[in-house]
Amino acid sequence: MKNLLLMCFVAASPLSAEEAAHPVPAADAALPPGSLYVLKSKWTTQDGREVVWSDSTGTPRVVALGYATCKGICPRVIADMQRIEAGIPADSKTRFTFITLDPENDKQAQMKELEGRHHLDAKRWDLLRGSEDDLLEMAVALGIRFDRLPNGVDFAHSYLIAVIGPDGRILQKWIDPKENAEPSVKAILALPAK
Structure with missing residues (x-):
C-alpha cells in the first residue's frame, strides 16, 4: 500500500533535473496511465512458481480476490470466473487469476x-x-475492500471480478x-x- 501511495505522490510531482536524467524504463513508459502492470509485486503460484506482476504485460487477465477456506462468496466468484472462461475461445491468451486475501x-x-x-x-x-504489502497494493489498485472478521478466520470482502487488458488497464x-x-466476456472478445 505504501508503494501505491508513493506511486500516486510521484506521479503528481514534477520531474527534477536528476529524475529527467534517468528516464523511465522503456517497458514502463509504454504502459498507459492507470496500468496495473506497473506494479512490481511478487507472487507465488499454486505450483510454487515465483512471478512478478509487471511481467504480465501483454496478457489479458480476469482477476478476483478471495481465500481458500471461504464458504461464502468466494466459491461463487470462482464459478463466475469459470462462466467467463466458458464464454471465450479455448485458445484465448486470457489468464484467470485468483489472489488470496489470506497469505498467512x-x-x-x-x-x-x-x-x-x-x-x-x-x-x-x-x-x-504474496506479501501483505503486495496484497494491499493490489486490493487498492482494484478497488477491493476487505477485513478479517472477529473470528480470526473469515474475511468480509467486496465481490469484484476485473477484466484487465494486455496493457494493464481495467476494461x-x-x-x-x-x-x-x-x-466480461464481451470485454475480452x-x-x-494476436
Missing part, C-alpha cells in the same frame, strides 16, 4: 487444493499468494453477483486478436 494461511498446498476442488485448468489459472468490473458474465 493459504499456503501452496491450500491453493493447489482449491485448484483441484474447482477443477481449474492450470494452463489458464494462476492462484496467487470491465463485475461488481454485482446478480449480473451475468456477458459484459473485443480485444484485438
Whole structure:
C-alpha cells in the first residue's frame, strides 16, 4: 500500500533535473496511465512458481480476490470466473487469476487444493499468494475492500471480478453477483486478436 501511495505522490510531482536524467524504463513508459502492470509485486503460484506482476504485460487477465477456506462468496466468484472462461475461445491468451486475501494461511498446498476442488485448468489459472504489502497494493489498485472478521478466520470482502487488458488497464468490473458474465466476456472478445 505504501508503494501505491508513493506511486500516486510521484506521479503528481514534477520531474527534477536528476529524475529527467534517468528516464523511465522503456517497458514502463509504454504502459498507459492507470496500468496495473506497473506494479512490481511478487507472487507465488499454486505450483510454487515465483512471478512478478509487471511481467504480465501483454496478457489479458480476469482477476478476483478471495481465500481458500471461504464458504461464502468466494466459491461463487470462482464459478463466475469459470462462466467467463466458458464464454471465450479455448485458445484465448486470457489468464484467470485468483489472489488470496489470506497469505498467512493459504499456503501452496491450500491453493493447489482449491485448484483441484474447482477443477481449474492450470494452463489458464494462476492462484496467487504474496506479501501483505503486495496484497494491499493490489486490493487498492482494484478497488477491493476487505477485513478479517472477529473470528480470526473469515474475511468480509467486496465481490469484484476485473477484466484487465494486455496493457494493464481495467476494461470491465463485475461488481454485482446478480449480473451475468456477458459484459466480461464481451470485454475480452473485443480485444484485438494476436
